[in-house]
Amino acid sequence: MLINEVSKETGLTKKAIEYYSGQGLLEPTVLENGYREFSEKDIEQLRKISVLRKLGISTNEIKAVLKDETGYSLRKLSVQKELSLQREQAKKTILNKLSSGISYSEINSELKAIEDSATITEKLLEAFPGYYGRFICLHFARFLNEPITTDKQKSAYEKIISFLDNVPLFTLPEDLQDYLMESTKHMGTEQIAEMIETTKKSVENPDDFLEHNKEMLEQYLAIKQSDEYKSSPVYQIQSLLKEFNRTSGYYDIFIPALKELSYSYAEYYKQLEIANEKLSALYPDIAQLEKQS
Secondary structure, eight states, X not given: OOHHHHHHHHOOOHHHHHHHHHTTSOOOEEOTXXXXXXXXXXXHHHHHHHHHHHTTOOHHHHHHHHHOSSSHHHHHHHHHHHHHHHHXXXXXXXXXXXXXXXXXXXXXXXXXXXXXXXXXXXXXXXXXXXHHHHHHHHHHHTTSOSXXXXXXXXXXXXXXXXXXXXXXXXOOOHHHHHHHHHHHTTOOHHHHHHHHHHHHHHXXXXXXXXXXXXXXXXXXXXXXXXXXXXXXXXXXXXXXXXXXXXXXXXXXXXXXXXXXXXXXXXXHHHHHHHHHHHHHHHOTTSOOOOTTO
């Protein structure tokens, strides 16, 4: 199919099709007369490109999406959009404060915090690929919108950046990677946010959570102790993840630095420890809530 026909078929201008070809997003066959012939695969690629461009995805990002058969690139872009929305909401809050009379000097520190948080959260996403990265990134984003005002916070920020720049990637055996991607491919930011909110409620009011979820916790404990669970892919992934966190410096470097950087996370961490103590008192054999929660 020649470019005029492709233009009618896809609704794209000839200039757009030429541009995407020049960017290496499709590879039409060049005929002896110099004309380019587009295959059905090229046309399908153009339809995908058109959709992604309408969603505000850049050409370079589209390249990654088209090459990626796992869907990870699209999930990563979804998280980045979510983080962008969070930052825009934070900026809207700052504008409201300005309109109510707060001084520009006070607002400037909050604005700087938004910029810093974008750097941290995006580096988190890069450092921890796949579902783990999405969960960690979204979870900690709410603790990273505080202004950096002290030398201690600045030092903590630098420790976090250094850790993220040097930490090895968390990798799994191929069979576990396939399992993880398949079991989480339909899990978006809303589902992750819901998981986080459940954990948050259990930490902020552990007595109420334990009182109203006793049956669920007992079922959970029974599953965790079963031989079937201990031979499952989920158990293998969790074991590898715990070992990775233990050896990567996650508990020794990242978590302490985050507590120094973010007052709200430091308070949350205290609540987490209290909740774990109460949980362990009632269920001595139950696994403690993960420290990344």
